[in-house]
Amino acid sequence: MIAFEDVAHDYGGGPLFREVSVRLEPGSFHFLTGPSGAGKSTFLKLCYGELLPSFGVVRLMDRDVRTLSRDALAETRERIGVVHQDCQFLDHLSVEQNVGLPLTATGRPLREADLSDLLGWVGLGEQAEALPPTLSGGERQRAALARAIIAAPNVLLADEPTGNLDWEMSQRLMMLMIELNRMGTAVLIATHDLQLIRFAKAQVNARVMRIAGRRLQIAGADL
Amino acid sequence: MSAREISRLVVPNRGQSVWLVLLSASAMAFLAVFALALSVTSAQLARNWSAALAQTATVRISAPPEEIEAQTAIVLEVLRTTPGIAEANVMVAAEQAALLEAWLGPDLPLDALPLPRLIELTETEEGPDRQGLRLRLAAEAPGAVFDDHTRWRRPLAEAAGRLRAFALVSLGLIGGVTAAIVVLASSAALASNGQVIRVLRLVGARDRFIALAFVRRISSRAFIGAAAGTALGMLALRALPEAGGNVHLLSGLGFSGAGWLLPLAIPPLAMVLAWAASMATAFKLLREVT
Incomplete structure (x- = not known):
């Protein structure tokens, strides 16, 4: 689904990481951890084609990202849901319009009932008409999650999705992602919150990857 | 909500670029109405001047007083027997x-002046x-x-032709400036809406969708601005003094009859121009952004 083959990335000051080879299989659950600045966000950006690797091959849905046209890359992104820590929205549109964007902006039909169900599932049924700036941090993260999954993506990528949330809200958001994974979506979460990883590993069979010393290590069960 | 509906909404309705397009399209359309009117009027002037002089000619007889009547009779006979002359009249004093x-x-003693005898001719079509x-x-x-008015007609026709060319060049310049302003406004709109572009990219929107969202906003403002400018220009032309039956450059500047429909083409043309310019700009800038 997403495969890295001997990938290195360099912003110009030496490789952030190198010799990274890993595959994210359908239905898998991965955490990506490591110290700040290790390259977790860069790794995620490579996963949805926002960045191209400096070296090696990144395959998205079995296609080399370098060979994708701009439209083909956009089409590939339809199958990848992304949640950022800062979860940007179009602040002049309502929550439900923002959540529906992955479908409406790509010309796919949006059923009001599905949208309503999804907002209810993430606990935002009451805030459907609200504007994003009026939402709390937790509500914004859940809205971003709803937007990331409304198009039923094959993969969900989340970059520090609980970075601004309290523990209770973090658990709630994590349970939503675990539930999504149980429905078949592959999940990759970049986080440095080991407590959250332990919480998730108690619920789901998750693998932990760690970027350290400019290499990607697949961690064992113990953290 | 359909893709088309959401496309109208994704770009916030704010920013200086909106006003820039609105005001510049309005001003340019106002000027375009005058340039168009100048073009139409100069063409009409050329036609009128040519028509007034084309089928007339004059024979001027300068001779001593004792010979003037004889020469007049000879000239009239020559004219009567010349094919292509419909009528010949001696102008009275x-x-x-x-x-x-x-x-x-009016006070000049014309009787005392040795004026030549003038015969006015009307030519047939041939x-x-x-x-x-x-x-x-x-x-x-x-x-x-024999004076067929060529020396009068030629400079008048040339002057009218140059006026028309000047008006057409002005129209071209107005179009060019409008396109340049739209390019500037499109760049500004895209630059100031980085978050909109990032979010749309994130959700898988194609460049075409993103570009159209901006292009629709800009071209609709260009249409509204141009419509307002055209209406003002037409009102200003109507306010010019009437020329009566004659068309003069200053008092006759404007349109007549169905000619008033011509400036109505300016707003849609402005919209098409804005559409093309902003679409090209948007695609160019979006290609430069990953």
């Missing part, structure tokens, strides 16, 4: 006085063989000079 009054004033007529007159009435 009062008619000549009326012609000169505009230049020399007209006479001018060179042949000149040679016959020179042979039979040496004091007679």
Whole structure:
């Protein structure tokens, strides 16, 4: 689904990481951890084609990202849901319009009932008409999650999705992602919150990857 | 909500670029109405001047008083027998006085002046063989000079033609400036809506969708601005003094009859121009952004 083959990335000051080879299989659950600045966000950006690797091959849905046209890359992104820590929205549109964007902006039909169900599932049924700036941090993260999954993506990528949330809200958001994974979506979460990883590993069979010393290590069960 | 509906909403309705397009399209359309009117009027002037002078000519007879009547009779006979001459009338003294009054004033003693005799001709559609007529007159009435008004018509036609060219160049310049402003406004709109572009990219929107969202906003503002400018320009033309039956450059600037429909093409043309310019700009800038 997403495969890295001997990938290195360099912003110009030496490789952030190198010799990274890993595959994210359908239905898998991965955490990506490591110290700040290790390259977790860069790794995620490579996963949805926002960045191209400096070296090696990144395959998205079995296609080399370098060979994708701009439209083909956009089409590939339809199958990848992304949640950022800062979860940007179009602040002049309502929550439900923002959540529906992955479908409406790509010309796919949006059923009001599905949208309503999804907002209810993430606990935002009451805030459907609200504007994003009026939402709390937790509500914004859940809205971003709803937007990331409304198009039923094959993969969900989340970059520090609980970075601004309290523990209770973090658990709630994590349970939503675990539930999504149980429905078949592959999940990759970049986080440095080991407590959250332990919480998730108690619920789901998750693998932990760690970027350290400019290499990607697949961690064992113990953290 | 459909893709088309959401496309209208994704770009916030704010920013200086919106006003820039609105005001510049309005001003340019206002100027375009005048340039168009100048073009139409100069073409009309050229037609009017040509039509007024095209089928008329004059024979001027300058001769000593004792020979003037004889030469006049000879010229009239020559004209009567020349194919292509429909009518020939000797201008009486009062008619000549009326012609000169505009230049020399009413009090001038015209009777004391040695004025030439003038014969006004009306030509048929085919007209006479001018060179042949000149040679016959020179042979039979040496004091007679045939004047077909070419020396008047040519500079008038040239002046009208240059005015028209000037108006058309002005229209081209107005279009160019409008396109340049739209390019500037499109760049500004895209630059100031980085978050919109990032979010749309994130959700898988194609460049075409993103570009159209901006292009629709800009071209609709161009249409509204141009419509307002065109309406103002047309009102200003209507406010100019009426020319009566004659078309003069200043008092007759404007349109007549169905010609008033011409400026109505300016707003849609402005919209098409804005569409093309902003679409090209948007695609170019989006290609530069990962």
